[in-house]
Amino acid sequence: MNDQQKIVTNPSTDARQGDIVAPSKDKGWFYTDAVKSHFFHPQNFLEDEAAYKDASLGLVGSPACGDSMKVWLHIEKDANGVERIKEFKWKTFGCASAIASTSMLSVMVTENGGLSLNNALTLRPQDIMERLGGLPARKIHCSVLGDKALRAAINDYFRKTGQHNRIIVEQGRIIDNVVKVTDHDIEEAVLEGADTLEKVQQKTKVGTGDPSCLPEVEQLIRFYKEKYFG
């Protein structure tokens, strides 16, 4: 059994599409029980920064765009020489969904002896949402920073261990330099049905960090819409 299969414990298309499939049984609570639990009892957030000064670091987002995330990783080789994530510590500025998504991600990559780097690099925001039982559609953007921060920290590990050939460049060309959204991200968002700037922003947060890229984003949306939907 590979790690990827272990992560997905509750496969559900609805959750992956980003809508709540199992709202909390608590009266008046907007999110799923999984989100609630991770929000009120966040796992693995960094309390003692000094103890992690040698960890591999990833930073993405900025407080101006509403979400900012910092990740500290501790990576070790197991008996078979596979690099696994032993610790994932984080700090997040953001709403309940952003905090719960980061907390859930920290659990997903460290459970069962730690996720191998190769599998960690394939994690998608949809995997996090699925484990959270879905997020409200307008909150999807809160989950997208986690996997980017994770990849940034893994790249930092590659740099620190001299494995420069393994550094993963974000697929495609970066359009918004602050939230690190690429043309590939926009293509995926359009493919998932986001046909307006607002909808693409809901999925990717593009332009919230660097609004000057918005005209280009609109052009890309038009381009991909014509490419896939005629």
Added chain:
Amino acid sequence: MKKIIYLDHAATTPIDPQVVEAMLPFFSESYGNPSSFHSIGMEAKEAVTHARKSIANILHGHEDEIIFTSGGTESDVLAVTGIPRAHKTVPGTKPHVITSAIEHHAVLEPLMHMQKKEEIELTILPVDRFGMVDPKVVKDALKPSTVLVSIMTANNEIGTIEPIADIGRMILSWRKDNKTPYPLFHTDACQAAGALDINVELSHVDLLTMNGSKIYGPKGVGILFVRRGVKIEPLIRGGGQERNIRSGTENVPAIVGLAKAFDLVQAKREKENARLTVLRDQLTEGLLNIPKSRLNGHPTQRLPNSVNISFLDIEGEAAVLYLDAQGIMASTGSACASSSLDPSHVIIATGLPYEAAHGSIRFTLGHSTTDKDIDRVLEVMPGIVERLRQMSPVNLDMKYYT
């Protein structure tokens, strides 16, 4: 069950039991249609007339100047679309409308839509760092084609009270100097109606929006005051009710409830304001003791129930949900709470940077609020802010945000 501490009265208020009592007979006893000629219809008509008189008296207006609507949004939209569509000041030009950057969406959205459709020319005025509109800035924006000025009486997010009477007087003298009946002056007084003297004689407004849901009255009912002689294009056409300006069978119980609520809230206004101001200032002072916090809105020219504070390095929605877990209901205008990704347009308009606007939390007090409630908020809030800051990677320098 934990006691609920409701500090979101600017969102909506509970209905006063006396208001419910006044409304009850009009659901299944006096259920008539005020347009009917039989006695049960006349009963309903009398109730509506009585409500209209009562509201007009408090406003210092006339009965025939009160148009009942479905609420604050409808009244705002009726005013800001209905005036430019019914008036043209300078032939060959588009009607010009002036408003402010901190207006409610019910004013800004229809105006921006009409601007996009090239129906009007729009000027959105800036505010100072307390959210105050300067009458002189309004005056400088006036031109011969200006048909309408719309400035709210008090802001819903930060509570700042605008100098409506000063703007009203300035507009009067501008009209006199330029020998024109324009511009007309509209104000959205929804947030102010429970706390301030809403007197159209003193403020010189031509149109005024008010609703039930912010003054311990029913939701789904509001008024637009339209001064005698002011022509306005209706939004809803039909049977010709409300002097042909707003068709549709009158919502009699809600209209009766609105009048009762307005009467009650205005009668105890001064006493309640004095009580709430003390509580408001206790809460403000206590919250500002939390490090890296900042008051949004005017320090003194502010509604007696309104406290809006930015806590740096944290995000408002997360704090609101932690407060909710403690039984305290507050609110935020920040990105994640609304469907847009932008933080509150009001707080941004006061010049606060995006990162600080995201951490703003609004507490709005009301009839049910006691000093114990304030103590409870001050007991739990420092811990919530501390906990979220522990989780936050952000550490902004306060000197840029004061």
